[in-house]
Amino acid sequence: MEYLNLPDLKHLATLRAVVEQGGVSEAARLLHIGQPAVTKRLRALDGCYAAGLMQRQGRTLELTPAGERVYAFARLVLDHQASLLDDLEYLRSGLNRLRLEVTFAIGEHLLPSLLLNFSDNFPQYRIESRMGYSRHIQRRLATGLSDLALLEQAPDHPEVLVQKWLDDELVLVCGLGHPLWGSGLLPVTELGDLRYVLRESQSSMRITLDKALRDIGIDQLPIAMEVGSTDTIVEMLQHGGHVSFLPRFAVDDALNAGTLYHIKIQGLRIYRTLWIARTRSNLKNAVAEAFIQLLRKKSWNG
Template identity: 35%
Template sequence: MRYDIDPALLRTFAAVVDHGGVTAAARHLALTQSAASQHLRKLEAQLGSGLFERQGRRLLLTPTGEVALGYARGILRMQDELKARLDRPPVVGTVRLGTPDLYAAHLLPKVLGDFGRAFPEVQIELHCRLSQVLLEDIGRGEIDVALVTRQPYMAGGSRVRDEQLVWISGLGHDTTQRSPLPLAMLPAGNLYRTMALDGLERAGRSWKIVCESASLGGLYAAVMSGLAVSVVARSTVTSDVVEVGPAQGLPRLPGVELILYRAPAATSDAVRCLEDYIRRKLRA
């Protein structure tokens, strides 16, 4: 069955639920009562099922009505967002966005692609550096927005989501059984590295850094080749590697917090739009 439903019917349906009846809904929508009733009948005919059942003077949703209401609200919300977006003047400008390579490679591609389609007049300059360096860049006003891993010394910023850290090893390699444990790590000062080494020390596991890379690609190359194991956020684990842990004698790792910083002087509409978009799309 094909459904081509007029949003006006859905808006009347939602208004009847919100206002407790057809008469009040019609008044709210500036419709006649007969027009509102006709909307409901037409919607029920298109869905092939009743939306309400009467209990005394009350209108109660049927099971179909409950399902339809959720979809109706979603469709109407998107319609309202579209109208609001098109009614606004276009957002223009350049935003300097900073984030570690790990997040640029896996968390942001879809977000930035969608943002570019929604705000085609906004240009993004992407700066990939370690979190601690990006925080310094924010302080100097060299970037506008930074998506970083919260460090113990960091204050402020707004939480976006939490990421669980995990160990990864190459498929078909017994790297975790070597002693000392060969590691591929981000440069010194990175929280992932600090947490991994602290965990190994507490577990009494000997280790040796055999590869150091500021990029996720470099870490993955070392891991996939069987040269080393590494630590990444679980959301970045690909099918090219395998997650390992206590079963292979490796310590359980903690989670980290992703936060957004905005430079105090970065107040343009383009900056605010990108900041809000990243927060909404990545919130977990």
């Protein structure tokens, strides 16, 4: 492998700053260096890659095709560098912290009470949580950038261990005033006649839903809107003529309160499992063990 012409991280950061700040002078102010130093770093990158990365169009600098690729690489490298620094800081801080990642629906509806309960029972420990899509969380788990995850899909990676957490179901719901409020069983053949507001296609919920529908011969629902928050969808259902498939754990309170109605579908129920995932290298983490102990007390009675 060729190591002689590797780019300097400062040079990559300079290219990114010029692009994202809109010019050399703006990048210089952000990086606390002079404009000649910015220009020198850009030229060094040109030499490193044997290609011009930026060109002047009128009074502005724009990326060349080669520059577009190097800029994308710079973002990737610098983001990974930031993650590495966070990881090293985590190691330096001791073993009383847990890096937890959850999907958006779990984070919105189940995580708050879990974190409060954990804090009350284990005040000596600290949890740092973040939300994301399952595929991103799985990648961070596998690369050691997170310690534990709560997922709506089981990861398939040799270094990631999974255990069942909760049973869940995707249910079709509508708001008060919808024509199907209080109705009986809906024939599955009438699913295509409704107007849907659903989570986005990359969400775990949609992946499960789309597969279940394909299995019964429904390739596409008439989707009016895609929204990246179950809470927002629940609120929207109160005001319009739409329906949605949502996790039961996310709508159970609204169903019990009578602000949403569960439309039962003849011959179709979409069951699924929520999972706890962790890496093989993290089996002796005391904080993870304490959190899993708390999770096992959380049962679903829906």
